[in-house]
Amino acid sequence: MTIHFSEAVPFDLSESGSEYYQDAWIYDHDFRWYKQDAAFYRNMVGNLGGPVLEIGCGTGRLLVPWLKDGLTVTGVDLSGDMLERARQKIARLGKATAANATLLERDMRRLRLAPRFNVAVCAFNTMMHLYTHEDLAAFLGGVRRALLPDGTFLFDVLHPDFRWLMRDPAKRWSRIRFRHPHYGTWYHYTTNHYYDAHDQIAYIYVYHEPVDEKDGPSYVLRFGHRIFFPQELTYQLEAHGFEVENLFGGFDGSDLDLYSTSMVFICRRR
Ligand SMILES: C[S@@+](CC[C@H](N)C(=O)[O-])C[C@H]1O[C@@H](n2cnc3c(N)ncnc32)[C@H](O)[C@@H]1O
The missing domain is CATH 3.40.50.150 (Vaccinia Virus protein VP39)
Structure with a gap:
């Protein structure tokens, strides 16, 4: 499955603010470094x-x-x-x-x-x-x-990083290749975000996509960060x-x- 939306846009934080924490294995894997x-x-x-x-x-x-x-x-x-x-x-x-x-x-x-x-x-x-x-x-x-x-x-x-906040929300960033902890196949990790300067909130998307389409599902996990x-x-x-x-x-x-x-x-x- 291909992810069709690529440009980061704001989303409802009460609904999706914590998607990243629904799968503790993925969280531990993504932040093992x-x-x-x-x-x-x-x-x-x-x-x-x-x-x-x-x-x-x-x-x-x-x-x-x-x-x-x-x-x-x-x-x-x-x-x-x-x-x-x-x-x-x-x-x-x-x-x-x-x-x-x-x-x-x-x-x-x-x-x-x-x-x-x-x-x-x-x-x-x-x-x-x-x-x-x-x-x-x-x-x-x-x-x-x-x-x-x-x-x-x-x-x-x-600490607010203006260069990061101003990144183009239509591009994918921080591409990493990794072996998926659930599927055991090769995946790409990419991310992008939209920064709402008025509310000081970065709407962050983390994409997980198999290198070969047949090797597992593509999915996106979203979370918000209030910038202080x-x-x-x-x-x-x-x-x-x-x-x-x-x-x-x-x-x-x-x-x-x-x-x-x-x-x-x-x-x-x-
Ligand atoms: C970035 S993780 C940090 C986890 C851990 N302290 C560490 O350093 O690895 C943020 C944690 O905050 C939790 N969290 C997010 N919103 C929360 C809330 N409103 N109340 C309690 N915990 C929340 C998430 O479920 C997640 O486990």
Whole structure:
């Protein structure tokens, strides 16, 4: 089957905002190379100590090492499929370690957790799924309520990259050839997006297509990313009861500059 639409256009985020997280195997496969944040979060969380809350914990990429380090961890995610895969990874750690983990299928815009966490983490651009000011306010209020006084909130989101945002939505980008984890055949991965500058939302399409048509289905997974600017986020954090202790331009603690790809925030609950 050939995919007939190629130009990225906006779509309904309430319907399709999370297609990418319906298949945890594909997610883990597509992001198996992404490791640059792991040491940062492992060291920070290890030094601060638990209990730890991870919001948008996905398949447990960060949470599993924290459990191995002996921390007590609660993971929240909207996708049952992502949580199921996290559950399988946690089970392999053995009963005693697995007993320190709690996984909750919840929307991060509706966190209702008792104030018992020393650290809250929202990693790998998860907050970019908060598409409106109302979503962001509800989320920050929930995180603040879940933290103990003086608790720490750590997160990262992408630093706006104007060259990327302005890419032609009618072209395909980032072509990669890979062996499909379900079908075992060769596939091409490509992507494109449409950026709505008014709402600050990038509507992102990820295409998976077999190199040879006979070798499996073609399909597209879509998700939205709210693009945040540093001053905007700092203002929102302060307005919702957090103090920004540090804002880095990367997981190595470098200063934020025009070329930084990520914004890494270290915040304290006031
Ligand atoms: C980019 S992944 C990050 C997963 C994991 N933290 C990691 O670093 O690999 C974003 C995660 O946020 C979850 N997510 C998206 N919107 C959410 C929402 N409204 N409430 C809770 N989780 C959500 C997705 O299901 C997905 O697992």
